[in-house]
Amino acid sequence: MISVDAMGSDKGPAAVVAGLVDSGRADPDLSFILHGDQAQLAPLLAKAADVAQRVQIVHAERVVTMNDKPAQVLRSGAGTSMWSTIESVKQGQAKVAVSCGNTGALMALSMIRLRKLPGVNRPAIACFWPSRNPSGFNVMLDVGADIKADAADLVQYATMGAAYASVALNLENPRVGLLNVGTEEHKGRAELKEAHELLSQATNGFAYAGFVEGSDIPGTACDVIVTDGFTGNVALKTGEGTAKLISDFLRQEYSASLTAKIAAGLSMRILRRLQTRMDPRRVNGGVFLGLNGTVVKSHGSADATGVAAAIQLAARLARSGMNERLAERLAPSQSGEQDGAA
Amino acid sequence: MISVDAMGSDKGPAAVVAGLVDSGRADPDLSFILHGDQAQLAPLLAKAADVAQRVQIVHAERVVTMNDKPAQVLRSGAGTSMWSTIESVKQGQAKVAVSCGNTGALMALSMIRLRKLPGVNRPAIACFWPSRNPSGFNVMLDVGADIKADAADLVQYATMGAAYASVALNLENPRVGLLNVGTEEHKGRAELKEAHELLSQATNGFAYAGFVEGSDIPGTACDVIVTDGFTGNVALKTGEGTAKLISDFLRQEYSASLTAKIAAGLSMRILRRLQTRMDPRRVNGGVFLGLNGTVVKSHGSADATGVAAAIQLAARLARSGMNERLAERLAPSQSGEQDGAA
Numbered sequence: 001m002i003s004v005d006a007m008g009s010d011k012g013p014a015a016v017v018a019g020l021v022d023s024g025r026a027d028p029d030l031s032f033i034l035h036g037d038q039a040q041l042a043p044l045l046a047k048a049a050d051v052a053q054r055v056q057i058v059h060a061e062r063v064v065t066m067n068d069k070p071a072q073v074l075r076s077g078a079g080t081s082m083w084s085t086i087e088s089v090k091q092g093q094a095k096v097a098v099s100c101g102n103t104g105a106l107m108a109l110s111m112i113r114l115r116k117l118p119g120v121n122r123p124a125i126a127c128f129w130p131s132r133n134p135s136g137f138n139v140m141l142d143v144g145a146d147i148k149a150d151a152a153d154l155v156q157y158a159t160m161g162a163a164y165a166s167v168a169l170n171l172e173n174p175r176v177g178l179l180n181v182g183t184e185e186h187k188g189r190a191e192l193k194e195a196h197e198l199l200s201q202a203t204n205g206f207a208y209a210g211f212v213e214g215s216d217i218p219g220t221a222c223d224v225i226v227t228d229g230f231t232g233n234v235a236l237k238t239g240e241g242t243a244k245l246i247s248d249f250l251r252q253e254y255s256a257s258l259t260a261k262i263a264a265g266l267s268m269r270i271l272r273r274l275q276t277r278m279d280p281r282r283v284n285g286g287v288f289l290g291l292n293g294t295v296v297k298s299h300g301s302a303d304a305t306g307v308a309a310a311i312q313l314a315a316r317l318a319r320s321g322m323n324e325r326l327a328e329r330l331a332p333s334q335s336g337e338q339d340g341a342a
Numbered sequence: 343m344i345s346v347d348a349m350g351s352d353k354g355p356a357a358v359v360a361g362l363v364d365s366g367r368a369d370p371d372l373s374f375i376l377h378g379d380q381a382q383l384a385p386l387l388a389k390a391a392d393v394a395q396r397v398q399i400v401h402a403e404r405v406v407t408m409n410d411k412p413a414q415v416l417r418s419g420a421g422t423s424m425w426s427t428i429e430s431v432k433q434g435q436a437k438v439a440v441s442c443g444n445t446g447a448l449m450a451l452s453m454i455r456l457r458k459l460p461g462v463n464r465p466a467i468a469c470f471w472p473s474r475n476p477s478g479f480n481v482m483l484d485v486g487a488d489i490k491a492d493a494a495d496l497v498q499y500a501t502m503g504a505a506y507a508s509v510a511l512n513l514e515n516p517r518v519g520l521l522n523v524g525t526e527e528h529k530g531r532a533e534l535k536e537a538h539e540l541l542s543q544a545t546n547g548f549a550y551a552g553f554v555e556g557s558d559i560p561g562t563a564c565d566v567i568v569t570d571g572f573t574g575n576v577a578l579k580t581g582e583g584t585a586k587l588i589s590d591f592l593r594q595e596y597s598a599s600l601t602a603k604i605a606a607g608l609s610m611r612i613l614r615r616l617q618t619r620m621d622p623r624r625v626n627g628g629v630f631l632g633l634n635g636t637v638v639k640s641h642g643s644a645d646a647t648g649v650a651a652a653i654q655l656a657a658r659l660a661r662s663g664m665n666e667r668l669a670e671r672l673a674p675s676q677s678g679e680q681d682g683a684a
Contacts (some may be wrong), residue, residue: 130587144523147531181575189489189572214579218587230531231576233523234569238577239554242584245560249619253612268607268649269385270595277591322598 005085005096006036007063008101008303013037019307022075024051025061025316026308029112030315033088035081041313060084064101066300070108084107086113089293092180095318098310100298102225107145107288107297114291118268119332122153123290124148124229125297126164127236130278131218140217141269142229143236143286149228151194154178159197159329160289161224162206168287168313173205177222179231195226205328238274248299263338287317290330292322345436346497346654348378349405350443351556352643355379358442359386361649366393366655367648372657377402377423394461394602402426406443406640412450415654428455431635435659440652442640449487449630449639456523456633459665464488465496465632466571468506469578472620473560477511482559483579484571491570493536496520500541501671502546502631508660510629510655511565515547519554519564521573529553537568546671554663585620629659632672636665 004020006013013036024030031054034041038059043053059328060081064073077083083099086109099106107125116123124142129140141161142149149157158176165174178195182190185196188211209222214235217225227235245259250271254264264271288295295315298310315325346362348355354431355378366372373396376383380401387394406415412679419425424443428451430436441448449467458465464482473480484491484501491499500518507516520537522530530553541550551564556577557566569577594615596606606613630637636659640652659665 021614133589134589149521149665179576181489181572214581215476215578215586217580217585227576230523231573234521234556234573235576235580236579238559239556239584241557242558243588244586245474246585248474248614249616250612254609254616256612259608262611263608265600267596267609268487270592270598270602270605273587273595274591274601334676 001031001033001094002031002311002318003085003088003097004035004264004311005081005099005101006034006041007081008099011303012288015303016307017041018304020311021048021051022304022308023311024054025264027315030054032304033058033094035084037340044198051339058084059134064105064265068105070104073105074108074112074264077109082109084275086110090114095293095297098298100300100302100315105295106295110288110291110295114293117290117327119330120156120290122149123288124157124160125286126161126289127286129217129219129239132184132220132221136277138217138223138225138228139165139169139288140225140232140236141341142232144229144233145288147228147230151191151198154191154195154226155198158202158206158224159204160326161226163322163326163329164287164289165224166205167317167322174223175209176224176226177204177209177216179225179227180211180213183211183213201296266280289326343374343375343436344653344660345375345427345430345439346377346623346653347382347423347441347443348376350441353645355382356386358649359383361395362648362653363390364650365653366396366487369657372396374398375400375436377426377613391412400426408444410447412446413449415447416450417550418455419451425451428452432456438636438638438656439621440638440640440656442642442644444650448637452633452637456635459632459669459672461486461672462498462632464491466502467501467628468498468503468631469628471559471581473563474562477620479511480559480565480567481507482513482567482574482578483638484569484574486575486632489570489572493533493540496533496537496568497540497544498672499568500544500548500566502668503568505664505671506629508547509659509664513565514567515549517551518548518566518568519558520684521569522553522555525553525555527616533617551583582589590593597637618671631668643680
């Protein structure tokens with residue numbers, strides 16, 4: 001059972017319902033709790049009767065907008081579709097939640113309503129990153145849950161990121177790298193050197209690959225990149241910005257002359273394949289880790305394809321029991337015996 | 343007069359001399375002090391007699407390698423071509439130095455031999471970044487001189503970066519943005535909020551554009567991006583890594599089938615134009631700011647085109663009197679009257 005926030009997407013509830021229907025058709029075992037305005041959702045679902053019978057609509061009067069401040073949503077967010085979506089996980093009706101809404105509000109609500117897993121200091125947001133590794137993606141965290149992280153937090157991020165990557169990328173013993181400005185041991189801030197020491201001795205469901213640099217984020221040196229939420233957020237947006245710049249430059253060059261336009265016609269399939277490999281809609285499943293329940297944040301501008309990808313990811317995470325395993329590994333009583341037993 | 347380190351490039355002294363010759367031919371008013379192994383340099387220069395008469399070779403027995411530790415170079419670097427290159431600036435024979443060598447060693451040597459400008463706490467490395475702005479580039483600093491920066495340092499970076507951008511990008515009143523994880527005032531670390539306050543009141547040769555995000559680094563929101571050397575270094579390498587990933591993916595897709603290869607043939611000119619717009623050889627002029635003299639760091643793997651670009655940049659910086667203006671603006675006695683008078 002997956003709890004889905006139907007509202008809060010830039011593209012409106014139609015895109016979310018279309019994504020839900022796509023994922024429901026691809027996987028007949030999925031069922032959903034859909035939160036939002038009943039009057040809008042019922043007619044949208046009626047067009048897909050086959051999936052609709054696996055969807056339970058929970059009416060929510062109000063919507064969290066992109067401009068709402070997290071603190072404000074915490075105070076008066078009851079009655080919104082986002083609140084209701086998280087509530088289904090809190091009540092145990094669903095194991096995972098999916099929302100396209102306001103990231104800050106979603107994180108704040110998830111933190112307060114679901115609460116941190118025992119032993120977790122800072123939850124984190126993990127994202128996918130296009131890479132040269134066989135799966136086509138790496139995982140990076142934290143990309144913006146918290147602007148700070150000390151050595152112990154970074155070690156927990158390694159455990160969280162590895163558990164996530166093992167399910168989402170189907171890796172047995174993910175290699176974790178610690179983001180720094182150089183790979184030599186003497187480089188970087190004090191908390192990085194300390195985390196490096198701790199990780200060198202850790203065996204909590206991952207293999208430590210040492211320090212990595214920004215150029216390694218899409219590389220093969222590791223599968224999981226661990227960093228604080230400030231650096232991770234800047235890196236994520238810098239990577240996205242660079243990809244967008246190149247794509248815009250390509251578009252300009254391909255429409256600059258007649259020959260260019262002919263070349264563009266012939267290159268159509270290639271450019272579309274490139275876009276798929278780099279596509280933020282495929283990699284939009286930012287995931288909140290370290291809470292009592294998993295929350296998948298989809299891009300605010302995700303279309304049906306993007307929403308379906310986020311729901312499929314959520315389904316895999318729920319079925320794999322990732323969060324239960326993570327809870328065991330991060331539990332305070334377990335910190336002595338870091339053997340990562342499931 | 344430009345002081346050039348002939349050694350320390352991955353491609354050997356031939357690439358450096360070729361770049362020097364290119365820049366010397368493009369600009370007949372340039373003259374050079376070239377530091378390195380006389381026995382290797384003399385024959386290379388002999389092939390370009392027209393430029394050779396404007397070159398004074400200063401023999402240096404030894405070379406700083408990419409593996410030498412900065413501390414080691416500081417201790418026993420006298421007699422290397424890099425040391426000699428910086429020494430020409432220290433002695434006032436040249437206003438700027440250009441080197442392809444080991445960045446850490448070059449920075450350490452520059453700091454110790456040239457010393458910081460009065461009033462400067464942390465010097466910084468500034469780089470070019472491909473952008474949507476009319477000049478095609480933005481400036482970012484610090485990208486790795488120091489992993490830390492407090493609010494006052496960030497304000498100095500704004501002054502340094504603006505002075506550099508005004509010459510290198512030919513901008514009258516560069517717009518400076520402060521890199522953060524969001525553009526709202528309440529976001530980010532304490533030192534960023536403090537710097538934001540200070541910059542909002544500053545008029546030291548720039549217009550403050552407020553907080554910017556990673557996605558703005560190649561954007562039009564500002565011309566100069568200010569950040570600490572840790573974040574800047576990660577962002578720079580992430581951007582380079584992303585561009586390299588896309589370029590590799592494109593190459594793979596364009597050789598995947600016969601049709602693709604035909605499309606590639608027709609797209610050759612377009613892809614070459616794209617490469618020029620994104621080219622690290624055009625943007626390789628990392629520049630050390632805040633010292634008594636300017637040092638241009640060229641990529642270790644720069645070819646003749648890259649070296650020539652770095653030398654031309656160095657020439658513009660020397661002729662513009664940028665460093666003298668910067669010294670005035672950063673001088674402790676001037677801090678009260680931040681009017682940026684040249």
